[in-house]
Amino acid sequence: MSRKKVTDATYELLEGEIRKRDVKLVVDASFRALKNLLFAGESVNVYGLGIFTLRTRAARMARNPRTMEEIQVPPRKHIKFVVSGSVKEELKKL
Numbered sequence: 001m002s003r004k005k006v007t008d009a010t011y012e013l014l015e016g017e018i019r020k021r022d023v024k025l026v027v028d029a030s031f032r033a034l035k036n037l038l039f040a041g042e043s044v045n046v047y048g049l050g051i052f053t054l055r056t057r058a059a060r061m062a063r064n065p066r067t068m069e070e071i072q073v074p075p076r077k078h079i080k081f082v083v084s085g086s087v088k089e090e091l092k093k094l
Contacts, residue, residue, distance in 0.1 A: 003027065038079060050083045 011023045034052065037044050044052040059075045 003031065048084060048086055050081055050087065053080045053082075054078075055080045 007020070007024045007027045010027060011020050014023065034044050034046075038052055038054045041054060046052070055078055057076045057078060060073050061070050062073045063070050
């Protein structure tokens with residue numbers, strides 16, 4: 001889902017209570033805040049959706065399948081998302 005679709009869906013939920021460009025500003029600010037909090041090392045719990053956390057994958061050895069040469073893969077950061085229990089329950093009903 002694109003940011004525009006999130007903005008449109010939010011605008012529809014608000015039923016025109018605020019202008020669409022204001023909804024866009026709020027959606028953009030929310031995504032920036034989520035990103036900034038994650039990069040600062042904080043977990044972000046979006047109530048009713050799940051928890052975002054920034055994790056570090058450990059360095060490891062890998063093998064090039066063509067040459068069978070072993071290479072060192074450096075540690076990397078990635079975002080982990082854990083779905084909330086309420087979303088899991090709703091998915092079971094689908």
